[in-house]
Amino acid sequence: MRHGLSRAASWLRHAADAIAAAMLATMFLSFIITILFRYVLNWPAGWASELSTVMWIWLVLFGAAFLLREEDEIRFDIVYGSVRPGIRRFMTVIAALGLVGLFLISLPAVWDYVTFMRVQRTSYLRIRYDWLYSIYVVFAVAIICRYLWLGARAAIGHDPMAGNSNLERGE
């Protein structure tokens, strides 16, 4: 059971990696297509440059939801990194509660905005904006779940920095 779960988790992590890599590659290739079309073939390629911005916004929000590991985050850890693990656990619980609370109270308004955007479409690919922007809702829900999880783990005694403090990043 436990073995199966961790295999599923690892499979999901690899899937997130692959999706993010594909998004970045698509973004890059559409940029190259824009340049080639304009200068070599003398065709407009607005759809390609729009595709690259679509990929960028999805990459950032999808990635912030599913790709980033705790050690990838850019944080101000001058205090956080140097206190005793017990205090750090307490800090994590407080911060997680605050962040989850804020994301929760803003969620209805966010949902309202995203669904409102169905009245517009993007200029080239004609993507309805509510679909395009739905990734923010996914991101917000993922952040809520993630910080509930991090807060709960800290509450039951797990040091948030255990395993990655003062280690070279293993790449």
Place this chain on the structure above:
Amino acid sequence: MDPFTIALLVIGAFAILGIPIGLSMIGGSIVYLYMRGQDMGLVAERLLNSMFTGYVILAVPLFILAAELMNIGSMTDRLLRFCNALVGRFRGGLAYVNIVQSIVFSGMSGSAFADAAGTGRIIANMMTRDGRYTRSFAAALTASAAVIGPIVPPSIPMVLYALVSNASIGFLFLAGILPGLLMGLMLMVVVFLTARHRSFPVEAPVPLRQLPGITFHAFPALMMPVVLLGGIYSGAMTPTEAAAVAAAYAFIISVVLYRSVSVAQVYSSLVRGARSSVAIGMLIAGALVFNYVVTAENIPQALRIFLEGYDLTPLQFLLMVNVALLLLGCLLEGTAIILIIVPVFIPTANALGIDLVHFGVIAVVNIMIGLITPPYGLLIFIMQSITRAPLRNIFIDLVPFIAALIFALAVITLFPDLVLWLPRQFGYQG
């Protein structure tokens, strides 16, 4: 207490409690909107619209990808070997290599973050291997050298400045070259003055007869700045597109020319590039969301009214701008400063007869230095996450480098002709 102050306090509290900076700024913005009774959906609105329409921001992930692609092949190695052959023989050799490499690399890259996260990562690892330099020194030096990246063209911050000031991007790029070189020189002076005292190691000297061979092997990599700048000035591409071309060039050199790369390596560089892009993208996103709060509170307006109360000479004004931007750089993200704060100063600069290209270079240099000034400096955080050195030690090691860069800034401020000489050679009337 008013909502704006509370929002600032919340951001500070979240950051200290260990929440990532981007999320902290989003959290603070939610608090502000909630207290003002405004639509909290604006958090999503701001983030989504500014990320989706800010075409120039795309240069950031593309430059990061370019750096990753340069790093998987032997391209960076060859470049570093070339720099090592030039300056490795001196005491503190790798420190000089780090600076020279940054200057060369800044001709290929438009983002200080990409420089730090890309080649900066490699050279910092080289410096700390076997404990030859302390991790905090490697982090401090690499962050300081990365500051040069967006001064020498191509440059994302210059593009953003051109956007708000209507100054010519082409002339701004040319104006950055000499100041960038001066800043590199100043960093080398610091290494030179401290090398003996800190007993830095010397690299094995490379025999001069090997220099032509090493140069030949590094040649395609060394040509990259020529390709990018040549491309921009001959009309083959826009400054933003140069980022994609940089990645394509790196890919072609590493995969086709040097044939040093496997499919698996390309894939993992895409994943790493995506990770760095996401982490930095969230930071930019948070700043863009918080920009809404700063603007809605009319902070720029208040500043302008405050300024009009004083009768400043151009030099007094520039010095004041320098101090203000350096202080703001301790607290705010660079993009936010360029897009929100700098425009506030432009009308006054214009009225005082200050050249807007000169002013742009000063502003960008200032903001770049702000990226390495504690307590809030993105370059410090990036180097900290790469080297895992304690922030406190990095701060201490940064002090002489910040001093050297501020000296360079003073020279740039006092001698407009140094900045404008090169643009004038290309026909700039200013």
Place this chain on the structure above:
Amino acid sequence: QDKPLLRFSAVFSDQDIRAQMIQQFEEAIAEDFDMEIHYGGTLFSQGTELVALQRGNLEMGNIAPQDIANQIPAWSILTSAYLFRDADHLLAFFESEAGDEMKAMAEEQLGVHILGPTFFGTRHVGLVPDRRIETPEDMSGIRLRMPPGEAWQFLGEAIGANPTAMAYAEVYTGLQTGAIDGQDNPLPNVQNMRFYEVMSQIALTSHLVAFDLLTVSSSVWNEMTPEQQEAFQAAADEAIAWSTAEHQRSETELATFFTEQGLEVYEPNIDAFRSFAQDRYLNSPISADWPEGMVERINGL
């Protein structure tokens, strides 16, 4: 007692003629309202103001007709080439019955009340190569930078050019380096972006009378008493008339200035351009949603 606050956001800078226009307007309504003005697209960026108005995050805006057309396809008629002859024709249309119909559409479907068109210049073609342009055929093969977006790209095709999208900030370098052969902008933009430094000629094609719409949200408008509405509208009309006259004056002066700077400034065969462009529009799916007979009614004004 506190007066209601009107938050206004616009893309133009505080140095723009339209900034003075909005300040005049602010003074004229100062008895009834406080205004909070944001310039340079800092509060809401270009293209996002309309949704902000609709969602109650702004009370007033200077909205591009393209943004309205994005939600009401029938409005795309007002973004087409060679529809209005000049600024006076544009103003006359918004005073007319046909104009009222278009405004009512926006009021009903979007919940915004349009006060009037803010003219900011006539779009002309400016080129780097010095070949003379007389007809749309002479434009063939010219890489003309148009603003990003499908409607803009089509406008470029409708004057015979090979349109290409590029960020506004990159246009100067693009012209200088030859990445593009030309751009289409009103003369004041050509001056303040210094495009004239790197161009050899301006063909006064007058292909689009450029305007935005001074707009107030319906909820604010409907709260006003009829007398307040009348005063509000009169203040807007006066400010718009002043700004339009200023822009017309500046266009005349700039044509002379560019000639002095050594540029070739001349008028091509406008009739050839107009029939070519109107033909392109009427034969494209864009015009499918246009109100029946509206082109003729506007032409007849």
